[in-house]
Amino acid sequence: MALVVIVGPPGSGKTTIGRALAAALDAPFRDVDADIAAAAGKPIPDIFVDDGEEHFRALEREAVRRAVAEHDGVLALGGGAVLAEATRKLLADATVVHLRVDLGEAVKRTEIDKGRPLLQVNPRATLRRLMDERLPLYREVETFAIDTTGRDVDDLTAEIKARLGIRTSL
Template identity: 55%
Template sequence: MTSPRVVLIGPPGSGKSTVGRLLAGLLGTGFRDTDADVEAAAGKAVADIFVEDGEERFRELEADAVRGALAGHGGVLALGGGAVLDPRTQELLAGHPVAYLRVGLADAVARVGLGSARPLLVLNPRSRLKALMEERRPVYERLATLTVETGGRTPDEVAAEIAKGLPA
């Protein structure tokens, strides 16, 4: 069974996809994003899944995508921001190197953009993002084997710190 070199977790705007691609390049391995896996499985964008099928259906697809990726991807794996809320996903992450990309609200808002197509941030996006970050922070911190601050740093700097912090 193949296992990821590292799993990236963090809120929307923390840089999981951007840093993940850079990190995969540094490690000479592949990159996989479970949101992209969900979109491929559903045949539509995450935002459309939320609108047409509901958050519950999205979370089911997401849990399946995470389970498959953890069992079959040997590179860098980025999870959607809310994937870690599923208790089964939390159990599956045990024993994997997990890097939490910690980001401040101002940086997250700047990266996500307040007019973005992120379904959980539609109404009052700044306030909603703040609430999501506060609600999920303890889960991210508990699951992380490595925490990396992203504020005021380039994605290359963040990727390099993660690479240095990984087990050989």
């Protein structure tokens, strides 16, 4: 069994790069945000509006716990999943790829996406705060980090695959 977990701030490319990495490894891809929306029967912005962020975080902790237990392959977490100490503990023994990105590029990559409830108001300032607050948490769980700023998906995928080769038999 081999699991590769992808973490990083909004706009770091977790879903895009995670999907490409899974294809390159010939392994299944799973996205915890998609799991949460499917289980709730509604999109994530609706969960935030109807039930609040705290409820979303509880759903997220459970979805991560389940996915880590079940999944073989590449698993992308939501940008805020590492806020939960229980989740960080769960990742202590996993292979975790931390995707980094500059603030300017994260703003560009996320600005047209209405599916990001935390970034609807003042996205640049919000992203800066989230990235500052969360960087130590991503670092705590990472096996290695890779900066995605200005790099294309194929190039990143090849580098991650090469670095994983040392650590996993996937």
